[in-house]
Amino acid sequence: MAFPIHLQTHFCFISSKCLINKNIIDAAHTNSRFCTKCTLIPPKYDPVVVSKQPGNVYYQPTIWDYTFVESLQSNYKGDGYINQIEKLKKEATIMLEKAATPLAQLEMINVIQRLGMKYLFEEEIKEMLVNIYNDKPNGGKIYNLHATALKFMLLRQYGFKVSQDVFTIYMDKNGFKEHLSEDVKGMLSLYEAAHLAFEGESILEVAVIFTKTKLAEGINNDVELRNQITRSLEIPLHWRMERSEARWYINEYKNAQDMNRVFLELAELNFNTYQATHQEDLRNMSRWWRSLGVASKLNFARDRLVGSFLFSVGISAEAKSQRCTEWLTKVMNFVLIIDDIYDVHGSLEELEIFANVVERWNTKEMEKLPIYMKICFLALYNTTNEMAFEVLKEQGHDILPYLIKSWANFIKAMLVEARWFNKEYTPSVEEYLSNGWLSSSGSVFLVHAFFATKQPITTDVLRALENNHNLLYCSSMIFRLSNDLATSSAELERGDVSSSVHCYMREMSSSEEDARLYISGLIMDTWKKMNESIIDTTFDLPFIHIALNLARTAMFIYQYGDGIGVEDGKSKDHVLSRTLLINKHYFFTIT
Known part of the structure; x- marks a missing residue:
């Protein structure tokens, strides 16, 4: 799941206006433009030059001011x-x-x-x-x-x-x-x-x-x-x-x-009360994220709390699934950091060690890691163990092995892609996708979501989770294919092999347009498989909805481009204005 982009800003350099609030901005100096009326003050530009990819790759700082996020309020409570x-x-x-x-x-x-x-x-x-x-x-x-x-x-x-x-x-x-x-x-x-x-x-x-x-x-x-x-x-x-x-x-x-x-x-009224609940959840998540401090220590990685939260809301959907939204927001933040470690920052030797440490889930093993990986692993370790402890107290089930396995499988899949890149190897579409559905991180989300929603934990259900039931596989595959369609053009420019579009073009000697049509057809075919898995499943309806919602949210987020990696332009408007979890002016008026 590779998102690296060139440094962008949410200010229009043609009209000298803020793209968020449409106010005239200070254009005295290109690198110091700011909107004097905008509540979303961006941090100072501190782009990170990454040498792992061809050329210099820059990350856009988050456009969201966390003080603003934590000030969100709604009247629709009580x-x-x-x-x-x-x-x-x-x-x-x-x-x-x-x-x-x-x-x-x-x-x-x-x-x-x-x-x-x-x-x-x-x-x-x-x-x-x-x-x-x-x-x-x-x-x-x-x-x-x-x-x-x-x-x-x-x-x-x-x-x-x-x-x-x-x-x-x-x-x-x-x-x-x-x-x-x-x-x-x-x-x-x-x-x-x-x-x-x-x-x-x-x-x-x-x-x-x-x-x-x-x-x-x-x-x-x-x-x-x-x-x-x-x-x-x-x-x-x-x-x-x-x-x-x-x-x-x-x-x-x-x-x-x-x-x-x-x-x-x-x-x-229901939408407005949902929005109020989500705003409260987002405030809590912002405080957790800032307190964790990982983003400030690992400044080569994307800081995308708001995008992660919106992604999680799309999956959990229900206001009563607050814990599910919270867990998935945490999962997404770690997914992005680990993705950036594997895609643009870590050396292959470091990535091998990190994958081994996660699989063993032992803090003694992390002594072999460089400091930035120690910070990431220990934060992941503590957060995941806290989640498992919650369920152990409530239901008497030790879910930690399932959570660890989901992370280990995801990271091993990321390692496979890193090895491909290191060898300049382009796999076939089949080989790429057999690994890519796991590197999408979809299964990590679904395993955590299942345990977060307090659904009955039975032997059949645990077996289905372990064996990657078609609900998990298909939803994760749609996540992967949607991501690839959204990010393939940028990846082709960078020479990144981690894209089904690129693999198809190389394998079939086709144009990018033909490759994209082929991948779109795979999405349709995968939906058919998932539709059938709704009938043939041991999972209850709430989890079926979660699996469907992961696929739907992925298609929504990536419909007009990279809606998580790029907090700007059409993608930003698509994600924020249409879900309307942030802007207080989008409340409905009850008449």
């Missing part, structure tokens, strides 16, 4: 808001239960999920979907395209076995019937449903191509669905990060003809 949410939830539950038809229930469930409220109605949704799946008296049968597709999508999301054959009634010998293109709502629902395909499901593969073509052709013909179609053609609903989707859909839902005022008010 029993008053909790009581209001409970009141609105009861009203919404009654509406769900009194829905006149199965289709009405499905549409309500879909709206609730897209508004970011599925965790408020988890039991109610499960019960309704069981009834619909079993065709109970109030489950009824559903025959139009929109309803069939919506039912298929929601049932598969919740792990029900539904055959793709439900769509054969909409097909003839040439594929899907041409007249279906007149039903824009049905086509959009079919497009979304088809992205829950399993490997080898040819009907759904045809559905994706058919609907994508027809929707693109008629994108301007349906005013009400135009925005949703444009967004879905960019990235399908099943692949979108939940918190970002909720923020976008709340605004979209306000103008819907069938808008439900109770649902909308509950969604806005």
Whole structure:
């Protein structure tokens, strides 16, 4: 997971304006530009010249002032808001239960999920979907395209076995019937449903191509669905990060003809209280990070606390998973530091020793390490042991061996890439990815997330974690492939071998464009494998959601470039303004 970039700034050198607050800045001297009104005062530029990579590689200092981060406050806290949410939830539950038809229930469930409220109605949704799946008296049968597709999508999301054959009634010998293109709502629902395909499901593969073509052709013909179609053609609903989707859909839902005022008010209040919780968590994480002091001691590595936190929120999604968010933020910060040690700073001999020390997990072994590695290892050692101690106290399970193994596997994979670089060896795509899914660090996140969320620890589940169940593998692979697509151009400029794009270009003698198309196809194929693993798993639904959310968050973070390594420009706006966990001006107004 390589992010090194040339030194950048969040000031526009053309317009002499601050890119964050749009204020005119002091342009008296290029290297001393600052915004006199901006609360996000950058640290002094102290770029680190790294000789391990070809040329000089510079890291951008974090743009976030931690004093500012720790001053974040929200009014959406307290029993008053909790009581209001409970009141609105009861009203919404009654509406769900009194829905006149199965289709009405499905549409309500879909709206609730897209508004970011599925965790408020988890039991109610499960019960309704069981009834619909079993065709109970109030489950009824559903025959139009929109309803069939919506039912298929929601049932598969919740792990029900539904055959793709439900769509054969909409097909003839040439594929899907041409007249279906007149039903824009049905086509959009079919497009979304088809992205829950399993490997080898040819009907759904045809559905994706058919609907994508027809929707693109008629994108301007349906005013009400135009925005949703444009967004879905960019990235399908099943692949979108939940918190970002909720923020976008709340605004979209306000103008819907069938808008439900109770649902909308509950969604806005729920989002704002989530935001308040996340701001409190971020303040705590900022204090922990500054107190740890690793960033100041290892100043060659990226300091990306805010980006790490936003990544963690995307994975954990639920406000009640505060410990999960906290653990994952800590994991991401260590992942970035270790990644920088292996990618741009440590000598191969040092990297070999560090990998051995982590695998043995013994402080006596760290005497062999240089001082900067001692600081990193001891901080990782103490933090990880504290996490294991929490679970041991609460549940009586010693999870430390699983946490250690996840770190050791990640670091050994990083070491493999360092050896490739040292030998100037370019592996085949297959060889690269067999190691790359581990070097993505996805499995480190998922192992920690499982234990952080207090899910039942059974023998079957522990075996699935140890054997890298497809949920872990596929989610981590999407993480790797999304990262590679976002960072491949910069890596190609540096001559870095650690990219599936580069490996494909070398192996197939192809252009970068063709390589990127191939990797995009691998992402689609990996989603199909993961969709099937939702059905065939020993994990509970909360962990399934976490694994899916890791893949979704990775695609979101890297959609417009390196959203963690580069705290600037379009990537920064994409990550921050759309998740809206920082800017107080993005609170919804409850009316």
